[in-house]
Amino acid sequence: MAAISGGKTYHHGDLRNALICAAVHLAADGGPERVVLREAARRVGVSPTAAYRHFDGRGELLRTVKVHAQRLLADSMERAAAREPGADDPSLAAERRLVALCRGYVGFAVDQPGLYRAAFCVARPAGAEEPSSGPPQAEPEIRAFTLLREALEGLAKAGGPRPGFRPAAGAAAWSAVHGLSLLLLDGPLRRLPAQRRDDVVESTLAMVVSGTRVL
Amino acid sequence: MAAISGGKTYHHGDLRNALICAAVHLAADGGPERVVLREAARRVGVSPTAAYRHFDGRGELLRTVKVHAQRLLADSMERAAAREPGADDPSLAAERRLVALCRGYVGFAVDQPGLYRAAFCVARPAGAEEPSSGPPQAEPEIRAFTLLREALEGLAKAGGPRPGFRPAAGAAAWSAVHGLSLLLLDGPLRRLPAQRRDDVVESTLAMVVSGTRVL
DNA sequence: GCCCGATGTTGACCGCATGAACATTCCGGG
DNA sequence: CCCGGAATGTTCATGCGGTCAACATCGGGC
Numbered sequence: 001m002a003a004i005s006g007g008k009t010y011h012h013g014d015l016r017n018a019l020i021c022a023a024v025h026l027a028a029d030g031g032p033e034r035v036v037l038r039e040a041a042r043r044v045g046v047s048p049t050a051a052y053r054h055f056d057g058r059g060e061l062l063r064t065v066k067v068h069a070q071r072l073l074a075d076s077m078e079r080a081a082a083r084e085p086g087a088d089d090p091s092l093a094a095e096r097r098l099v100a101l102c103r104g105y106v107g108f109a110v111d112q113p114g115l116y117r118a119a120f121c122v123a124r125p126a127g128a129e130e131p132s133s134g135p136p137q138a139e140p141e142i143r144a145f146t147l148l149r150e151a152l153e154g155l156a157k158a159g160g161p162r163p164g165f166r167p168a169a170g171a172a173a174w175s176a177v178h179g180l181s182l183l184l185l186d187g188p189l190r191r192l193p194a195q196r197r198d199d200v201v202e203s204t205l206a207m208v209v210s211g212t213r214v215l
Numbered sequence: 216m217a218a219i220s221g222g223k224t225y226h227h228g229d230l231r232n233a234l235i236c237a238a239v240h241l242a243a244d245g246g247p248e249r250v251v252l253r254e255a256a257r258r259v260g261v262s263p264t265a266a267y268r269h270f271d272g273r274g275e276l277l278r279t280v281k282v283h284a285q286r287l288l289a290d291s292m293e294r295a296a297a298r299e300p301g302a303d304d305p306s307l308a309a310e311r312r313l314v315a316l317c318r319g320y321v322g323f324a325v326d327q328p329g330l331y332r333a334a335f336c337v338a339r340p341a342g343a344e345e346p347s348s349g350p351p352q353a354e355p356e357i358r359a360f361t362l363l364r365e366a367l368e369g370l371a372k373a374g375g376p377r378p379g380f381r382p383a384a385g386a387a388a389w390s391a392v393h394g395l396s397l398l399l400l401d402g403p404l405r406r407l408p409a410q411r412r413d414d415v416v417e418s419t420l421a422m423v424v425s426g427t428r429v430l
Numbered sequence: 431g432c433c434c435g436a437t438g439t440t441g442a443c444c445g446c447a448t449g450a451a452c453a454t455t456c457c458g459g460g
Numbered sequence: 461c462c463c464g465g466a467a468t469g470t471t472c473a474t475g476c477g478g479t480c481a482a483c484a485t486c487g488g489g490c
Binding site (some may be wrong): 166171 | 335381384392394395397402403418
Binding site (some may be wrong): 054 | 469471
């Protein structure tokens with residue numbers, strides 16, 4: 001029927017995606033807590049309960065947004081790494097890649113605070129608190145982390161295989177950029193002037209790189 | 216009157232503190248989002264709106280809890296540092312103190328996830344979004360950060376005054392422990408078995424210490 | 431002893447999440 | 461071509477939380 005003529009049909013046709021899109025926009029300005037089911041429905045022009053045909057409640061909507069946000073974060077990292085020219089010295093290249101990835105990480109957090117926070121929000125399955133429910137359901141393995149870990153492995157390899165390298169180094173690096181991002185967003189480093197902020201970022205990256213050498 | 220006899224009086228007598236206490240308990244299990252005004256009032260045995268005589272709404276209650284939580288965090292750090300024996304080599308002592316403080320930090324986060332999250336939650340003043348409202352109102356200077364910074368300064372001094380030391384090093388160290396804490400709490404490092412968790416913590420602390428040397 | 435201000439209480443309104451029952455549409459047999 | 465069930469939306473209703481206005485009560489200073 002007249003889907004072309006702008007007329008509204010009883011059946012939306014692609015409500016799920018429309019809701020996700022609206023929810024992502026909500027998260028983008030206001031973070032995860034502003035992802036409100038009713039509001040998303042309103043924006044799409046549909047009754048609130050319609051969303052329940054596509055999501056198991058607000059929790060699942062949020063979780064979907066979260067996945068999206070994580071993807072965007074990883075994209076930002078890869079883009080930053082791709083922009084990095086240094087393909088000269090291969091051993092240096094590994095380090096540059098790591099730093100570029102981190103820059104992309106923090107950059108995303110600063111540019112898209114709402115989405116960044118959404119990417120790491122806790123969206124409990126609607127009233128779950130007990131750890132004893134079924135299998136531990138392995139984490140979907142976040143690409144952002146994979147990128148960091150691989151970069152670190154590349155760095156370790158480039159510097160010659162050293163014995164002390166621990167996989168936990170990835171977590172350490174991640175901790176640094178994650179913590180830095182959050183402190184800059186909501187944390188006490190919020191109102192930092194841009195110049196000082198860069199300073200802090202550089203220092204932290206230096207710590208990561210240097211720390212990587214001893215891990 | 217019969218405050219002693221357990222009889223309830225119309226006037227509570229110390230409602231503000233009672234509410235804060237209840238709210239802190241709520242935060243302790245469930246984090247900031249579970250700090251619900253009505254629930255706190257219920258636990259104290261008072262009507263919901265009574266709270267408005269002492270707080271400017273839920274936001275202020277939460278902010279009060281936040282301050283409390285930050286204090287507890289700093290306490291945990293100092294306690295950890297006090298437990299640290301190493302008073303032998305003064306130059307080593309500085310490093311040990313730094314590590315102990317960090318351990319106390321992460322330890323608090325792991326032991327009191329709800330409070331830790333409350334300590335860093337964003338409690339906006341009831342619908343504020345515009346950055347252009349009055350003076351930047353300096354942050355109250357979080358003691359946890361001060362402890363870290365001072366420890367780093369002590370470390371720098373102990374190693375002989377080096378030129379390159381930047382104050383941003385404090386932020387870098389903080390970023391690491393903060394990020395680590397959050398990844399362990401809600402983040403992807405959540406369900407990590409305790410043993411691996413310690414591994415990650417150690418690696419991160421090693422990164423901090425080593426990074427400190429180059430900053 | 432009385433009155434005012436501080437402190438609580440009731441009642442009401444609004445937004446949100448969610449579930450039950452009902453309506454509309456689409457689509458694949460017959 | 462027609463029908464019935466599956467999808468997909470809608471309306472109505474419940475319960476919770478934040479918050480405001482109007483009213484009640486207490487306690488202390490005059």
